[in-house]
Amino acid sequence: MEAREEWRSGLGFMLAAAGSAVGLGNLWGFAYRTQQGGGAAFLLLYVLIVLVVCLPVLVAEMVLGRSTTSSPLLAPVKAGGTLWQPMGWVFVIASCGILSFYAVLMGWTADTFFHSLFFGLPQSLDEATTFVTSVSKGSSVFLGQLLSLVLTAAVVSAGIRGGIEKIARWSMPLLFGLVIILAVWSATLPGAWDGYKDFLLKWDSSQLRNPETIRNAFGQAFFSLSLGIGIMVAYSSYLNKKNQLPKQALIISGMDTSVGILAGMVTFPIVASFPQVQEAVKGSFVSTFFVALPTGLSSLGITGQIIAVLLFSLTFIAALTSAISLLEVPVSSLIDSFGWNRNKAVIFSTILIFVIGVPSAISEDFLGKMFTYMDILLLLGGFLISILIGWFVTRTYDNDLSESNSNISVRRYLKFMLRWVSPIAIAFGLFVSVYDLVKSAIT
Numbered sequence: 532m533e534a535r536e537e538w539r540s541g542l543g544f545m546l547a548a549a550g551s552a553v554g555l556g557n558l559w560g561f562a563y564r565t566q567q568g569g570g571a572a573f574l575l576l577y578v579l580i581v582l583v584v585c586l587p588v589l590v591a592e593m594v595l596g597r598s599t600t601s602s603p604l605l606a607p608v609k610a611g612g613t614l615w616q617p618m619g620w621v622f623v624i625a626s627c628g629i630l631s632f633y634a635v636l637m638g639w640t641a642d643t644f645f646h647s648l649f650f651g652l653p654q655s656l657d658e659a660t661t662f663v664t665s666v667s668k669g670s671s672v673f674l675g676q677l678l679s680l681v682l683t684a685a686v687v688s689a690g691i692r693g694g695i696e697k698i699a700r701w702s703m704p705l706l707f708g709l710v711i712i713l714a715v716w717s718a719t720l721p722g723a724w725d726g727y728k729d730f731l732l733k734w735d736s737s738q739l740r741n742p743e744t745i746r747n748a749f750g751q752a753f754f755s756l757s758l759g760i761g762i763m764v765a766y767s768s769y770l771n772k773k774n775q776l777p778k779q780a781l782i783i784s785g786m787d788t789s790v791g792i793l794a795g796m797v798t799f800p801i802v803a804s805f806p807q808v809q810e811a812v813k814g815s816f817v818s819t820f821f822v823a824l825p826t827g828l829s830s831l832g833i834t835g836q837i838i839a840v841l842l843f844s845l846t847f848i849a850a851l852t853s854a855i856s857l858l859e860v861p862v863s864s865l866i867d868s869f870g871w872n873r874n875k876a877v878i879f880s881t882i883l884i885f886v887i888g889v890p891s892a893i894s895e896d897f898l899g900k901m902f903t904y905m906d907i908l909l910l911l912g913g914f915l916i917s918i919l920i921g922w923f924v925t926r927t928y929d930n931d932l933s934e935s936n937s938n939i940s941v942r943r944y945l946k947f948m949l950r951w952v953s954p955i956a957i958a959f960g961l962f963v964s965v966y967d968l969v970k971s972a973i974t
């Protein structure tokens with residue numbers, strides 16, 4: 532048996548975890564859901580969920596990985612006994628399920644990037660719609676999906692230090708730099724203020740009672756933080772005891788939320804500055820991103836083209852580091868459970884995920900459904916983590932955090948929240964989500 536790999540540094544781990552968190556969910560999901568969910572009212576709900584409900588679970592998920600030094604499939608069993616085996620399966624199923632459609636979206640992003648770079652931007656909404664149809668249908672979808680998966684697989688097969696940590700180290704600073712530059716540029720647009728007002732600077736508290744908004748806020752928080760899916764178990768299992776998990780969890784969620792807000796500050800001013808593209812925005816966030824933005828930018832000539840190329844490359848990089856983390860869940864589980872070597876585990880998982888992704892590549896409707904249902908699995912995963920660590924193996928939690936010298940009052944606060952607040956709030960989120968889905972299926 533080879534020795535278990537370890538991150539080169541705590542910073543490397545944090546960048547990789549932030550790389551997992553920051554992805555497509557931040558670049559278009561967050562801003563769109565904020566705008567739909569009542570602007571600042573949604574942001575408040577979101578931040579509350581992140582700080583009060585998710586943060587304790589994030590730390591617990593990290594503890595589960597670090598204390599067992601096991602992969603997501605085995606860690607629950609090692610910590611709590613065979614009764615907890617299904618939790619490992621929830622992790623593996625959710626990560627394969629999410630990566631299956633995520634790779635399709637990455638393919639669309641790559642296609643739009645190449646198109647913006649080599650052929651220029653669509654001049655009208657009609658042209659853009661034709662382009663998006665060509666991107667999202669037919670054989671180019673499979674090619675995009677396949678190439679995205681192959682690239683992801685190449686990084687994961689290079690291992691923790693040589694692959695995942697290395698790419699996180701250069702891509703995260705680059706991504707931050709790019710999103711800040713783009714947000715500053717967007718601020719100079721004539722519609723900047725209207726864009727901010729539409730996205731964030733409004734307050735519609737009636738949305739806070741809307742089950743769909745509550746479902747979106749919970750789903751977005753878990754999806755965006757890559758929480759409840761075993762990624763943090765996998766990543767933390769390569770981490771030594773010197774790292775203070777609560778601090779790192781706070782930094783990771785801070786980075787994640789700021790990229791979401793910054794991305795909204797990039798996209799909304801663009802949409803607001805080009806009234807001719809407003810129509811496309813009404814459809815869905817897919818059409819905002821792939822139709823409205825390139826079309827709006829096309830009226831700025833070469834500048835618009837450069838911005839589009841930067842925006843879509845930024846999106847692709849963000850998505851790649853998330854896809855890598857998703858693939859690491861089945862890969863590390865296969866290595867751990869069957870003693871496979873990394874390459875074999877990567878090849879097997881990649882082929883499996885490609886096949887599962889075929890229906891999403893063919894039907895946008897199916898893709899949307901996968902997205903919705905996987906969000907619910909994440910909530911379920913988060914719920915199980917809070918019960919296992921908060922109620923069944925609390926001592927593990929205490930020992931792990933005290934060995935790494937985390938502040939005692941922070942530890943007490945987190946433990947209290949993990950036991951009494953997170954499970955109840957997540958159960959509520961799960962209930963509202965299922966209720967909302969059943970209701971919309973019936974009507």
Ligand code: PHE
Nearest residue numbers: 552554555556557754755757
């Ligand atoms: N957090 C990623 C994003 O916001 C998506 C993701 C979800 C990645 C779950 C891993 C696990 O796009």
